[in-house]
Amino acid sequence: MLFKLLATPLTGPFRFVEWVGGAIDSAVQAQMNDTDAIKEELTALEKRLDQGELTEDQFEEIELELVMRLQAAKRRMATGERS
Numbered sequence: 001m002l003f004k005l006l007a008t009p010l011t012g013p014f015r016f017v018e019w020v021g022g023a024i025d026s027a028v029q030a031q032m033n034d035t036d037a038i039k040e041e042l043t044a045l046e047k048r049l050d051q052g053e054l055t056e057d058q059f060e061e062i063e064l065e066l067v068m069r070l071q072a073a074k075r076r077m078a079t080g081e082r083s
Helices: 002-032 035-050 056-079
Strands: none
Touching (some): 035 056
């Protein structure tokens, strides 16, 4: 106990960085597995194509990535795994 107390000035920053890293990882995992967010991105992508912001090739490339993310998220949800 005394050692932990004395070592806190040295280990505290490392524990904080570890905690922040875990929080960031959790947020990224939640975003990657959020099928609704991916569907919203697909809808926004279609709007960008309709408005002429993207070429057909750009649209297809991004759409493929999003569809693959959506499929992977659905698989992870079905199996209960984290990415």
